[in-house]
Amino acid sequence: MPSTVALTVARYRPERDSEPSFETYEVPYRKDWVVLDALNHVKDNLDGSLSFRWSCRMGVCGSCGMKVNGTPKLTCATFLSDYLPGPIRVEPLDYFPVIRDLVVDITDFVRKLKQVKPWIIRKEEKTTGAGEYLQTPDQLDTYKQFSMCINCMLCYSACPIYGLEPSFIGPAAIALAQRYNMDSRDEGAGERLKILSEHDGIWQCTFVGECTKVCPKHVDPAGAIQQYKLTAATHWVKSLLLPWGTR
Amino acid sequence: MSAGPHYTLYHPRWYRHRVSVWWWLKKGSYALFVLRELTSVFVAFVAMVYLWQVRAIGQGPEAYGQFLARLKTPPFLLLNAITFVFVLFHAITWLNLTPAAMVVRLRGKRVPDWAILGANYAAWLLLSIAVAFVLLRG
Numbered sequence: 052m053p054s055t056v057a058l059t060v061a062r063y064r065p066e067r068d069s070e071p072s073f074e075t076y077e078v079p080y081r082k083d084w085v086v087l088d089a090l091n092h093v094k095d096n097l098d099g100s101l102s103f104r105w106s107c108r109m110g111v112c113g114s115c116g117m118k119v120n121g122t123p124k125l126t127c128a129t130f131l132s133d134y135l136p137g138p139i140r141v142e143p144l145d146y147f148p149v150i151r152d153l154v155v156d157i158t159d160f161v162r163k164l165k166q167v168k169p170w171i172i173r174k175e176e177k178t179t180g181a182g183e184y185l186q187t188p189d190q191l192d193t194y195k196q197f198s199m200c201i202n203c204m205l206c207y208s209a210c211p212i213y214g215l216e217p218s219f220i221g222p223a224a225i226a227l228a229q230r231y232n233m234d235s236r237d238e239g240a241g242e243r244l245k246i247l248s249e250h251d252g253i254w255q256c257t258f259v260g261e262c263t264k265v266c267p268k269h270v271d272p273a274g275a276i277q278q279y280k281l282t283a284a285t286h287w288v289k290s291l292l293l294p295w296g297t298r
Numbered sequence: 299m300s301a302g303p304h305y306t307l308y309h310p311r312w313y314r315h316r317v318s319v320w321w322w323l324k325k326g327s328y329a330l331f332v333l334r335e336l337t338s339v340f341v342a343f344v345a346m347v348y349l350w351q352v353r354a355i356g357q358g359p360e361a362y363g364q365f366l367a368r369l370k371t372p373p374f375l376l377l378n379a380i381t382f383v384f385v386l387f388h389a390i391t392w393l394n395l396t397p398a399a400m401v402v403r404l405r406g407k408r409v410p411d412w413a414i415l416g417a418n419y420a421a422w423l424l425l426s427i428a429v430a431f432v433l434l435r436g
Contacts, residue, residue, distance in 0.1 A: 065311040121324070148312030156312060189406035211328060214317040258395060259331045277399035 056080040056131055057138035058089050060101065063149050071149065074098075075138060086126040086141060087115050090153075103153035110267060113203030117153050118142040123205035123265045144208035146217070160204055163220050166246050167228035172239025184236040197230035197275055199268040206262035206272050212255055219255040220246070222262035222272030229275040232282075248283040256280075330391070337388035340381045393418050 055077045063071040076097050078089040087105055094101050105115040108127045115126045120140050131139065147155035177184065206222035207213050213221050228247055232240045247253055256276045263273040318324075322332040347369075354365035368374060396418050397411035 063313050065313070068313075071313055145315065146317070148314050150310045150312060156310070192406070192408070193403075211317070211321055214321065257331075257335065258398075259328070260395065260398070261325075261327060263398070264327070271398065274398035274401075277395075278401055281399065 052082075053080050053136060056089070056135065058086075058093065059138045059140045060090070060093070060153070061140075061142040062101070062152050063143075064100075065151060071142075073140075080131060080135075082132055084131050086117070086119055086124070086129045086131065086139065089131060089139075090126065090141065101153075102151045111201060113201035116144055116203040116205045116208070118144060118208065123208040125203060125205070125267045128267060144204060146208060146210075146214040147204070157204060159217070160202070160207060160221065160224070163224045164202070164227065167220065167224050167243055168239055169224075169227040169231055171231060171234060171237045172242060173236075174238050186235055190235040193235075194230045194233035197226045197233070197270055200227055200230070200270045200272075201268055203267065205265045205267065206270075209261040209265040211259060211261070212257060216251075216255055218251045220252050222256075222276065223270075225253060225256075225279065226270050226272040226275040229279055232279075244283065244286065247279060248286070253280050253283060334388065334391045337384045337391075340384035341388055343377075343381055344385060389422070393422065 057075050058078050059073050059075045061071045062068070062074050076093045078092050078097075081088075087108065090101065090103055091105075094103075103115070103117070103126075105127065106112040107114070110125055110128045113125070116123060117126050118124070118141070119126065119129050120134060121142075123144060126141070131137075141153065143149045143153045143155045147157060147159070150156050171184075200223055202223060204223065206226075210219075210222055213219050225247060228243050231237045232243060253276050256273075258273060258277060260273045263271045266272065322328040351365060354362045369378070394415070397414045400414050402409040402414065
């Protein structure tokens with residue numbers, strides 16, 4: 052077992068670099084260390100100027116998504132031991148503009164997420180006194196998988212369509228729209244249909260399937276998109292046959 | 299003012315990575331995806347040959363004889379062999395993706411992926427046997 056492992060990290064300092072370069076650090080190898088531990092070791096002991104995002108260290112907050120040896124990963128759940136003998140290459144997520152080192156600008160994703168209205172929409176809200184909206188375990192089961200999304204954006208970084216067509220709403224936003232569409236308490240599917248069935252919505256997706264492969268929470272965004280394609284196509288046929296029925 | 303890059307604290311100077319034309323060669327799964335998309339050309343070719351066949355049948359036995367003779371020439375045999383491989387690849391890769399797109403619920407529970415996949419392959423096999431039976435009977 053090695054005592055150290057080489058960590059090759061992408062650096063971009065906008066005040067002096069015109070493009071990213073790589074810097075290699077020798078970090079101690081420990082069996083229970085993840086890539087994020089190694090990055091924190093670099094920041095605390097070797098180079099305090101290294102910038103990266105992290106928060107919870109337990110695969111819940113979705114902040115520490117980076118590319119590890121070319122694959123989008125949550126660095127808090129990616130063990131050094133899986134990449135021996137190294138070097139381990141750490142880069143910022145693809146397709147997002149890089150602000151500094153490993154930090155990317157996520158404004159585009161946040162804007163798209165808001166567009167699909169990922170919250171429960173009711174035609175008429177019940178008053179608090181009227182009680183809660185009840186749901187059976189089977190009803191919960193229909194959307195639960197999609198509700199596991201932590202907005203880590205690994206799926207965007209894995210999606211070549213998002214890279215080639217930046218206007219694409221993208222995997223996580225569509226999966227989260229589906230999460231609410233399939234919720235028995237929600238009545239907002241009609242409002243989401245417009246944005247989802249537009250050119251930049253589901254129809255941009257050509258089912259590469261990489262989003263599902265990299266998802267650390269097994270959300271299956273590719274499945275959500277294909278399932279919604281069926282919903283949108285059915286709605287379109289219905290609107291042709293029964294123009295008055297789909298209003 | 300220095301000639302350095304324009305950058306202030308409140309206006310980040312992003313680095314935007316350009317997607318290479320060769321992005322699909324960077325990963326095996328990307329290359330397989332592009333290959334799967336390309337198979338549609340061969341599926342279209344099969345459809346064209348069928349249309350050509352229907353037209354030849356419509357024009358009478360002589361034209362149909364010519365059509366069959368042309369199909370037996372080496373270039374067509376080679377093209378058909380390549381087409382067969384690609385169409386097979388097309389069918390298998392798409393069938394393998396069906397569980398993601400087809401969600402079937404029985405008694406409130408989702409039917410597992412292997413059952414969806416098995417049903418699709420079984421339907422494919424049965425249809426192929428039926429077509430083979432019709433073609434080879436005479």
